[in-house]
Amino acid sequence: MEVADKLVTMAVALVAFAAVIGAVLLVVHLLERRGARHVAWWFVGPTLLLIAVGLVYPALRTIWRSLYDAAGTSFVGLGNYTDIFTSGDQLVVLRNTVLWVLVTPFVATAVGLVYAILVDGARGEAAAKALIFLPMAISFVGASIIWKFMYEYRFFDPDVENNPNQIGFINQVIVWLGGSPQNFLLDSPWNNFFLIAVMIWIQAGFAMTILSAAIKAIPAEIVEAARLDGVSPLEMFRYVTVPSIRPTLIVVLTTIAIGCLKVFDIVRTMTAGQFGTSVVANEFYTQSFSANNKGLGAALAVLLFVLVVPIIVYNVRQLRKADHR
Amino acid sequence: MNGMRKRRNTTTIAATAAALALVLTACSDDDGGGGGDGGTAAPTVDCADFESYGDLSGKTVTIYTGIVDPEDKPYIESFKPFEECTGAKVDYQADKQFEQQIVVRAEAGNPPDIAIVPQPGLLAQLVATGKVVPAPDAVAANVDEFWGEDWKALGSVDGTFYAAPSGASVKSLVWYSPQEFEANGWEVPTTLDELKTLSDTIAADSGHKPWCAGIGSDAATGWPVTDWMEDFVLRVGGPDAYDQWVNHEIAFNSEIPTQALDAVGEYLKNPEYVNGGFGDVSSIATTAFQDGGLPILDGQCSLHRQASFYAANFPQGTDISENGQIFAFYLPGATTDEKPVLGAGEFVTAFSDRPEVQALLEFWSSDTWANLKAQASVDLTNGGWITANKGLDPSILTNPIDQLSAEILLDENAVFRFDGSDMMPAAVGSNAFWKEATNWITGQSTKDALDKIEAAWP
């Protein structure tokens, strides 16, 4: 296909979409003029339909599939689930996933929050924030490549004369400081943290941006009152700043946590789940498409739903509370 | 406020301009290079050979494979005569997630026309989806003519013949530097014992570790260890035991495989022997397989066990010849009489029976194609490709490694066996075997590794 053809296809798609939606809305408009009441369904209809087809149906199919064996022929009930909880390898996968979900949100948020406070109101604030946010614009694959390069390992034997140069920055720093280089992606369980670092690197910008805006929105009167009472900066932070941005903190933490549960690209690109670094999202793909065990894969996916649900419930509760304030 | 606005507008304009420039570069280049790579001119082939396929102008055949750059170029080149003479277009698509995506596509009903399947086990998996079509008669006829029965059997599932063999590789090879051997007076070993002695000699005298290895390969990390183990099962237990092992007639953790893996451990897990040029034993796990044998060039190691296709990984201009910088010798059997040869190959699997697809399949299984492809590989990637197609003209192979491999492959006395992990079910051959082999390198015991793999057998 020539470039022009592709662009034309795109234009046609956009125009067609506009035409269809336009027609639908026109119809609704006319119906309203005639006094029709329940036009809401026209508004939510397309969305609900697409979601039902694209998300609900596959989700249901997956739950169903998780109750069958690898070949999909015999019913095993909760067999796949017991496998997950009794297999050493799968338990490692679970452990890693929990590590990701616990560590990333808190560290990324902490970094984001501290940085937001540090640069707030300073000269060049926008540029400073842009630097931290830039990793978010880089794809997960790009970020993984960047960090894989940072972690590059060349061996170093103090007894030998010609050691190869380090080309990974972190190992070079270690060598400069007199240590011996580490094979970061190899040594379990610490390698998980080095993968998590990539996610933190990316998400800190997200946290910073949102929290920065939230901090700026704290009513100045409260700040004034506190200052007049003579609070120290730490007390200000603890008793004024944090409580005021609590809803935002929760949204940030939960959004990052959900993102972590779904993370696939980072693990896949950096280690492909080797050396004890696999997480549920990656294991699902491996089991379903490499090991040809769709039953186990489906069970892992259902586990993912289950793990995310509490986070969603908590988020919804917070929203409801905020609504009723 | 106005100043800010202006700045933002300037940024936006600059950004849009840069983006446009990027897209336009892509546009203009794309228009120019649309049809394919510059490369060498297509060899002139007599179009009379292609008349039987009829006029296929306007038709497209899609191929999907995991063979990416640089090995994809000779393939694309080898199809040009077909394209020119019949008018059909061959659309070659490849990505590194082939082995997973082909399954997804087959199951979802969106397969390519043809897939190059590197494992009989994967072939069986695809056939089970019901989307694979049996090979056309013309192809079966070609395979009967040009390949032995065992190759045809490998491309069949449950008695039905589906996929013709394409390329092949010899895996029982050890790469070394003839110049280094010459300089040190070392001899190429002809038995396993001699190989051991040679390793000890090199370890003691040369000042570097004798062996180097790398098994890193993203999701497939660990596969070179499976090759080592297969070679040693063949040598420790013999071809019959090998067959039993691959077919799960003996357990994966039974005596012979255990002995074999321990024998491998005497090389790969021996800190005196590995890992030349890279570090300690565990560095094998994080060194990419493509880099595994390169230290030979720097004199940092002397021996690297790897398949015939490894030739493509040496830098352009390396003298790969019997007396040059790099060559390979046959991984010896236990005695000089025994010649077990481990090898692998690809199978051309079709999901469609359209006439143009069948035409391409027929062409692909012919000796004409084999020779075109060999020539293209010689021109574009310094060789590194052979086939078990008996119609191959060996004089095309200029690369000494290819000549060596072809010789070994076609040797009457050789006992050929196909790569075991490629034949086992995916849960083992494409998952547990690789994974546990990697864990074994980084410290797991032989017993644990084999027990786990046995447990993974469906």
Next chain:
Amino acid sequence: MSAVPVDTATVGPPTTPQGPRETAAAAARRRLSRPWASLAAVVLAVLWTIPTLGLLVTSFRPAADINKTGWWTVLTDPRFTLENYETVLSSESSQSLAPSIVNSVVITVPAVVLPMFLATLAAYAFAWMDFRGRNVLFIAVFALQVVPIQVTLIPLLSLYVDINVSGTFWAVWLSHTMFGLPLAVFLLHNFMQEIPRELIEAARVDGAGHVTIFFRLMLPMLKPAIAALGIYQFLWVWNDLLVALTFAGSSRDLAPMTVSLLNLTGTRGSQWFLLSAGAFVSIIIPAIVFLSLQRYFVRGLLAGSVKG
């Protein structure tokens, strides 16, 4: 509160740079001694930028150098080349990313426009229209964010084959639309709720139907929010790998940059000289989009998450 001098420690007019009132953060930071705060911020910023910088420098270095020495050595021994970019951008080499740039653009634009528009309509309905099951449906839509994309691959692909759109851009557009809707509806709904009820009421009293209100009132007021979400969706689609891999595959006709980048790692292992240049080519456009439209993003995201 009676009028009290803002800062009894100084004599004269108020001196805080942002005006008469000061935010909590600025107050906190002012008390920390300024140079330390600045230093800490600089350190963090440098730490965050080094990885990207490293790869950027690498992309301009000759291939032979990259595997022998670290990129920091360019400070003492500079040697640069444009070769890597040439390889990655020219159409001659099969490692070129050039065709996929266009594919990325063609995939992304509709995959942003479609869900944005549909989500806005739905969010409006959830926020301002009354219908049965509204709350339950809204929570359901929000909760469906949990569904990982991987489970949808095979069912959707089968569906696309059945309706004859597999192997076309529509497969990717539809998929991205479906996946992007839950979060988009949720966030837009938040923004919409902030619009004062009185305005809507007034319009309805004037006899305006929902369609009119939507186009005449909502859309103009929500421009920042829609822009913010649009950017987020753009980044998400542009950088996506799995959806593209499954629904677009690796055909030169369809594969976006992420897939091409994945293939750059080829069979030759760690080809950093190609990966680095390739990674940067794929980063440029989203980075530009983001940098030039930053302020919308900040404002937009904020509006959805802070209440009261």
